[in-house]
Amino acid sequence: MARMKFYCDAERCIECNACVTACKNENEVPWGVNRRRVVTINDGVPGERSLSVACMHCSDAPCATVCPVDCFYTTDDGVVLHDKDICIGCGYCFYACPFGAPQFPEDGAFASRGKMDKCTFCAGGPEEDNSADEYQKYGSNRLAEGKLPLCAEMCSTKSLLAGDANVVADIFRKRVVKRGASVLNKGVSYQNASLRASSVGKDK
């Protein structure tokens, strides 16, 4: 049993938005809904960082806590999923989620909310694995096929990592160690990084 997690490495993300496109294509998400988005901080200035964000599949998910119809469940792999047959589109999960993961397709007059849609970690929904019904409601179920989410699988800089939290953390730990060494060695790979911070300040 794994504990599935995403990790986006802000030192590697180049804001290509391929993860956003891949997700949209793989899951045929409704118009106006983006399960994943790339956000760029300090856009256009040195020290710019980009992050790809979707559902974080929280261990203690606030969306599941506030849902008035209790439609969320966590799979054995630690993926937070919801049942669209139960969902009433009230929007409370959207208020409760700090990351803005829950999305609502427009349904009817005055932009009223349809059933919530969010990242499923490419794990479908409560329907039978890879059934047409499941695909139509939740998109593909790559996990059932033994594959990881497409956004992370096709990330060109391997910035976005998805998989068992232990493995992801291990990869990231190795990266940090290498980066730390390169910075100590007066590497130039990243300005304003934590260990070089004070010297950068002095240069100015």
Add this chain to the structure above:
Amino acid sequence: MSNRFMSKHSQKFTCQIYFFLYLIFFLCLLSPLNVSASGPAASKINNPSNDLWISVRHNTESGKVTSQVKSVDSTVLINPQADRWTRFRMTQLINYGLFILSVVAVVIMLFYLFRGRIKLEEGLSGIMVHRFTDYERILHWMLAIVFIFLAGTGLILLFGRPLLIPVLGHEFFSVLASASKEGHNLFGPIFFVSLLLMLFRFVRRNIYAKGDLTWLLKGGGLIGKSHVTGGFFNMGEKTWYWIVILTGLAISVSGLVLVLPNFGQGRVIMELSHVVHGIAAIILVSVSFGHIYLATKGTEGTLESMKTGYVDIKWAEEHHDRWAKECHDNDRLISAEDYAKLQGRVVLDQNVSASPLMEETK
């Protein structure tokens, strides 16, 4: 001997001083100010990278934040208010809301058990006086019916998960909650319109006037048996009116913010609106229990005014003495026979005389 005593005494005294010093020291440790006071500013490591992520955590980034996904709040990486809203709804609104509503219901039940129905001292006289026009009654019932529907559907959505899902199961409750949500959204704007009409129609008669304070000091007649003074509306009714108007407006405006997401309002605005909506709704629903009780079962003769538009003059004299006096002065009393005619209850008595008339008209 005395010296020894003194030293013992001074020892005790120093002990006390140390105790107080320790106490002050511990209080300083506990103080939230201590966090900033004790951390020496000079030794703080300047770390722009850390600062960047701290600002992201609190949504206070100073630089330009962009995203190719152009939707409301798409550039907000972390909304720190989300957790506060979650805690408000789950630990305060649901728990305290249920507590307040239950307490109000129990208090009303106890009041009924101990005080019983407040009857008219002199009984009904049969002589009536006009109180509400058709328009006012239709307006009242429109607002009342829409309010009861909205209160019911709102309470289903608020308390359904802890109270109804264990009984009804997820599937059936989902259908009920979905219908409640759609109905709540649909009838909400109608409540707003009725409320505005109510505001304009009744505002003049509900401005507090002389004598209202006396009513309050006498506990509105709920305590004791003495009669309290009142105009067309007494102080309690006026207060109920203003609670309806003020909480109703708060509920309507916040509800419109929640129901129409197409004006580009962000999540924080919606979370605040939900807080206002929830608190105001709990207040309005709990006070409405009192209004509904007093107007139906609680006092004799009150419901008549909203059923027929007429009230018994004895009722007016006991509950609204100043208005009753006005009615007497302006000679607005209607005798029992005239009232029966007005209500169309004449047909039985005058069947014979009525039929030739009908033939005549043919």
